[in-house]
Amino acid sequence: MRVILEVLHPNPPDVKFVVEPGSEFADDLGPSIVEQGYKLLSWREATSTRFDVVLAAHATQALGEFRGPVFCLPHGAGYNRLVPESTGSPDFATGTVDSQLKAESGSVIPAAFGCSHPEQLERLRKSCPEAVDRAVVIGDPVYDQICASRRRRPEYRDRFEVGPDQKLVVVISTWGKHGTVGCEANLPMRLLAQLPADEYRVLLIMHPNIWAGHSVAQIRSELRNELDSGLVVIPPRTPWAAGLIAADIVLGDHSSLSMYAAAIGCRFLLAADGRPELVPGSPLANLCAEATRLDVHGDLRAQIEDHLQAPRQRSAKEIADTIFAEQGQSWARTRSVVRKLVGREDLSEPPRMTAVGDPEPDSGRRVTSWQVSVTMDGRTGTVRLERYPLIAREQFPELERLSQVSDDAEVDQRTRENSEALVRTQPCGKSEGEEWLVEVLNPTVGGDAGRLVHSEARNIGVAAYRHATGCVVQWCDGLRVETDAVDAFAAAVVLHEMYTSGETLESPGRVRYSARPGEFAEFSHGGATMPS
Known part of the structure; x- marks a missing residue:
């Protein structure tokens, strides 16, 4: 959502946030929003206020309580994940299910429904056909910002203390039992034990829900030995994209970050197979299906070095083209939709691109x-x-x-x-x-x-x-x-x-x-x- 707010410049709107009550992962989200200097409304305040536009990071029937046009945006790289326990659908991706997009009366809630690629329109036609005429292909503003920021790769590698001839191995984990941490919690330690420290650095990026399920202090305590062995961690609610740009290789799962990494040309090994949680045939499911599987209990160094030298199965562009349309144009496309919803004319000049946020890496004591x-x-x-x-x-x-x-x-x-x-x-x-x-x-x-x-x-x-x-x-x-x-x-x-x-x-x-x-x-x- 922070990237979307960048897109709305110039003449940024007066922004207020609200967190939907009831989520087990939302407890620390409100304080984080306040810490960043934004005004946080209670649900009651928000639903009794008239807004020019409501920007939603995910679709939910509760959006029907708001007064103002709703613009639903993808939560991550497109729509790929199955969450039947909350959506009630074992077949359609969360964010596209009719129970999320329609009020009890049967009317479609969003005035605009953002898609990152036309293929999502076809899936939306099956999951909620009444919403198709509200759908607009905007591309992915996060992906475009990551691409534009790649010229800062040397700077980001310096921030992670990666030497000129070192390789940065990034471990990515989404939340849940099928994520990397859920399946292979000791992978970071195995990497630290097998990769020569003068040749490699290891970075861990975990989904905010993993942190929210515990506490920052508890997770740092559990990772004490890893941190004191040289592991670097991206803390929750801090910028993560620089880690992908700086990486030489990513060991990941079915996280959107895996798709972003592969789509910018980062080498990718599948550390945990979360396809049971993905829509079959979706771009992320296809990426996981074709990716080389990492044998977590094998020789990690040999697998990493072999993969870095192996020919690519698909180019970064081929991967990106399966899920990100309007490449290089998504900021302008997204801003155009918002301005149309609030009744303003579009601007002739595109938004000024900004770099991804500077990383704030966390590490332990120096190795002695x-x-x-x-x-x-x-x-x-x-x-x-x-x-x-x-x-x-x-x-x-x-x-x-x-x-x-x-x-x-x-x-x-x-x-x-x-x-x-x-x-x-x-x-x-x-x-x-x-x-x-x-x-x-x-x-x-x-x-x-x-x-x-x-x-x-x-x-x-x-x-x-x-x-x-x-x-x-x-x-x-x-x-x-x-x-x-x-x-x-x-x-x-x-x-x-x-x-x-x-x-x-x-x-x-x-x-x-x-x-x-x-x-x-x-x-x-x-x-x-x-x-x-």
Whole structure:
């Protein structure tokens, strides 16, 4: 509805909102409207007031109580979903059922009925033939705004902290038992456990009804481990479209967001099959039917990478053309209908297009402990690093156990003690760093209260700290290497791999490593020394 209000410029109307009582998901909608600065009327106030036009986000017989011409708009991407428990129809999409569009007297309630595509007229002719002459094909203003905003993709990726060579995986979930969260609630955690954190970011976008069914605090609490493993979430009642524009691939269900994503060219894998809730043969049902199904319990990384390289079954334009008519013209078409209903002449100039709302992503604490995979290319000598959040990785015992490396910022004592390597990534003075190495690696020396304790030395094999001009890496046997590396984590992991694999570190050398495909870094070291 916020996009529709943008469409009505210039000369925006005096807007007031009302929420239909009775919905189990409407409790927090009213306060959200007020927070955005709009006037919220009670149902009694609204039904006793004369309006120039009533804009409805969904069709319901209760709209017949309003005084003023009613303009019904699609709730999402067209009309696809079956909701027989509320509409009484197991065959026709919600929004098109005669019990929603007609008063008890049999008269059609909407003065105008918006369709995003002509194919919906044919379905309306079967579900409520009396409303066909009120129908008008307006396209989809949300889709047009998303398309126009794609030029801001680099900006949106920055907002989600997606690096230049990272991929953004977006998980979409509608509400209900057939949605992604309803079917595969641990999919985000599985992704975080299997996708290298330096190559991928994971974003979760959930339907507002999921949030409304609980509370924001409760859902954040339930997602604590995911958020602390790097998951990013779009909070309820905040802009979501930038997430689709920024995405490299979407793992979704039968949500309208899946259709928007596919229609702008985003690669799409079906994570949950909600076709039992869709009108057979509708565009969204067809998208779900033809989409490659994600094996949630399989190798997620391989499936994602394979799909990103696979040829497309249909182009974005072919998908968009099945559900979005009047592409690029929907803002003007929608405004024209509204102005006609209120008795005003149409304007010669189309509305000024605006960008989708800036995202307001929510995330958890920074990751401080990892499981790390280290491999060496025997041909080039390049060491390849892949980091996975420890919290996520530990949720799935069937995954290979990798080396555990913790930042000194890790505050959980058990996690610190179980780490093979401890790294101080924040720069410090050399004297402070040397004192820290003794505390970490010497089992006879304890730290001050609130700092390191000697029990950590039971498992820690190597520690490293960063100073102003490089890093120092030291093993528990006293062997140490000084480097010009700026990344203490990489220096510790790479040199430890070389050390444990039997490579000599006695002579000065230069090391090449990679944390992302096609991206390389190097550092020099002065050779290993032992304390005298």
